[in-house]
Amino acid sequence: MSKTLEYYFDFGSPAAYLAYTQLPALAADSGATALWRPMLLGGVFAATGNASPASVPAKGKYMFRDFARFAERYGVPFKFNPFFPINTLTLMRIATGLQLREDPRFADYCAVVFRAIWVDKQNMNDAPTVVGVLQASGLDAPALLALASEQTVKDQLKAATESAVARGVFGAPTFFVDDQMFWGQDRLDFVREALAK
Amino acid sequence: MSKTLEYYFDFGSPAAYLAYTQLPALAADSGATALWRPMLLGGVFAATGNASPASVPAKGKYMFRDFARFAERYGVPFKFNPFFPINTLTLMRIATGLQLREDPRFADYCAVVFRAIWVDKQNMNDAPTVVGVLQASGLDAPALLALASEQTVKDQLKAATESAVARGVFGAPTFFVDDQMFWGQDRLDFVREALAK
Numbered sequence: 421m422s423k424t425l426e427y428y429f430d431f432g433s434p435a436a437y438l439a440y441t442q443l444p445a446l447a448a449d450s451g452a453t454a455l456w457r458p459m460l461l462g463g464v465f466a467a468t469g470n471a472s473p474a475s476v477p478a479k480g481k482y483m484f485r486d487f488a489r490f491a492e493r494y495g496v497p498f499k500f501n502p503f504f505p506i507n508t509l510t511l512m513r514i515a516t517g518l519q520l521r522e523d524p525r526f527a528d529y530c531a532v533v534f535r536a537i538w539v540d541k542q543n544m545n546d547a548p549t550v551v552g553v554l555q556a557s558g559l560d561a562p563a564l565l566a567l568a569s570e571q572t573v574k575d576q577l578k579a580a581t582e583s584a585v586a587r588g589v590f591g592a593p594t595f596f597v598d599d600q601m602f603w604g605q606d607r608l609d610f611v612r613e614a615l616a617k
Numbered sequence: 618m619s620k621t622l623e624y625y626f627d628f629g630s631p632a633a634y635l636a637y638t639q640l641p642a643l644a645a646d647s648g649a650t651a652l653w654r655p656m657l658l659g660g661v662f663a664a665t666g667n668a669s670p671a672s673v674p675a676k677g678k679y680m681f682r683d684f685a686r687f688a689e690r691y692g693v694p695f696k697f698n699p700f701f702p703i704n705t706l707t708l709m710r711i712a713t714g715l716q717l718r719e720d721p722r723f724a725d726y727c728a729v730v731f732r733a734i735w736v737d738k739q740n741m742n743d744a745p746t747v748v749g750v751l752q753a754s755g756l757d758a759p760a761l762l763a764l765a766s767e768q769t770v771k772d773q774l775k776a777a778t779e780s781a782v783a784r785g786v787f788g789a790p791t792f793f794v795d796d797q798m799f800w801g802q803d804r805l806d807f808v809r810e811a812l813a814k
Binding site for chain 1 (some may be wrong): 666672674676682683782787803807
């Protein structure tokens, strides 16, 4: 029986981006099905009392060096985004809406947003920039933004975030293999072991 | 030329304990010289604004599961200490004093204290317990406690902690290989790579 790999993410997390770059290989190697779980990291922080490592200056400085080391190990592009932290509410609502509709553009959309923030250093806090990024990638920006303003979509992201917190999630990315939780893009080896069992 | 591996630690950190169990092999495999750097983690937290992961309940709960996974991977004993957090001021002063005197009991003392806290679940907040643990290990408790109350020793631990912070340290354990900093017992593979270069 194929296992399920749940991936809780928010586009604003550089660690979630790094994990995302490894997710396809991780699922393929283990024959697992990846389940993407959009959540609002800001909501998780508010509910748990956790905070971005960047809230401690010395830690924030180190973390970006640490992420760069992992990017080098993984062989993936990674740039510090000068507009960090990014308010991802609308971006995560769009992901939620696409997933709710089982829209096949979900994967493309996620790839475009992760790349815009963590490779192309775009200011995704800025609405016109978001529209420009989506349009340039052939995505229908007005339709996606309309999706983000639907009440069912807003409610779904809120519920998904609350559900993540109820499961024990306090940061991003977080993985679940069955009921085992793994936090961080630096726990992929443990995730791999859990999938192999 | 043999490289130097600097290990900043505080006995109260379970991650510092896990790293300590791997330190001899890490140094031996790479031919590096390990330099032990006692510091007061509470002082580091106060200076940097960082906090124990246990200050966020969901994170604290997860972290102990995470440490247990690493202990299993390393094949070393590890128990949750019910008296955590331990006030390590006196314990770290003794380590500092022994090191300052180039006392050969330094290594034994560190092993005894780490084991008392993270294997034997001793309440090392409690002075009579500390005396009992030291005596049971054949260490001269009164002499060690007298060392902890010497002004030069107190000053040295304070200076060492400030110096760690000045170098960018915000948590424990922290390693330096040349000027490269690595935080966490989960970065030993990166430390190993840096030592091999």
